[in-house]
Amino acid sequence: MKYVEEFRNPKKAQALQKEIQKLSQQIDKHIKIMEVCGGHTHAIFKYGIEELLPDNIELIHGPGCPVCVMPKGRIDDAIALCQNPQIIFTTFGDAMRVPGAKSSLLQAKAQGADIRMVYSPLDSLKIAKENPNKEIVFFGLGFETTAPSTAFTILQAAAENITNFSMFSNHVLVIPALQALLENPDLQLDGFVGPGHVSMVIGTEPYEFISQEYHKPIVISGFEPLDIFQSIWMLLKQIVENRCQVENQYNRLVEPAGNKNALTAINQVFTVREKFAWRGLGEIPNSGFKIREKYAQFDAEVKFTIPNLTVADHKACQCGEILKGVLKPWQCKVFGTACTPETPIGTCMVSSEGACAAYYKYGRLSTMAKRDKSGVSPEPLSV
């Protein structure tokens, strides 16, 4: 497939690997690079990219999986909405297995709630038209990549005057999360592989503070293996040349100012929440989108009574530490024993973009542990 296969060429990957090797030899310290986006985490595991990197280059898997950072309380709120027999609840499939305090949307569906998986938020409008006597509530989630699609959906509902549709907005924002991470003194990072598809919406300019205030290099990257290799190569070049800049490897899709239409739609429909709770990371200021008052009739939080639950994360779960890159998945006591993709305790095990699920699925424990400088045994401990 065009724009996919060319970026998987093994010859070019090997050449980049050698270039990375050369650069790493000019750096006499252990380098930690965080890939922010869950899509990158998934690709890195799928293609075994980290194993092809020199020993002194370590990848830290960041918080960029919107499903992984969804707090339990919001899932429970969603499940509470689904209990209303008037409501047809629509959601992306990704959210179905995320555990709330007692159950997941999948379990609620099995118990009779009318929950439907949709491919696009626009599908919810179709369901709304087909079911005029029901209320359709869409579970709006995702980063800035997905927010334009839900914003356009609300604009279209307004244009067509569809009154039985609303959205439960749980959109989260990448930049405030990065800021919170950079403020964390535990975190030792030498650079970032930046989220390509978030950036195709917001552009590269919002990342400038990372280089200017925190003096870290960042390279916005595509998702194919060559993209990721090239981004790591560009980052190491910056480190060797003692530069810290925002660079753009993914310029076939990302422009400095982002996508104007997408940003306009987001701005029309959403406003930034004062704070939003992230699973494992706690409350982060200005890190979520809520629906503007102008579109209140499409805001499920206005239209329905939502319990607004706050539920503490599971005691054993170390997702927070994983998301901050402080711990590796196998260092969590319940990894692979009580917590598996079939019975996830924490969200990092739910989505295929979560670090725990990636380690579990692709089983790179032995090689990864060999590289791991902490010397902690990769054997999962029993509870």
Added chain:
Amino acid sequence: MCLGIPGQITEITNHEHKLAIVNIGGVTRQINIACIVDEQHPPEKCIGDWVLVHVGFAMNRINEQEAAETLQLLQEIAQSYT
């Protein structure tokens, strides 16, 4: 969940609602093109465009020139090892 997939627009199906047909590796599907149209680039000019498809929307146009330059650079690096 931020994933997207490249596809090529083959047909405009609804001007008013900005809907188009996109071909993704041989599979066709209807998508919304509101993110990629403006006065200089109205829907009818989108036919043939390569776009990144995410949750039923064309999120951005793929810049073919930039893609070619990236591949050219990688080609040069690869050649230096042969």
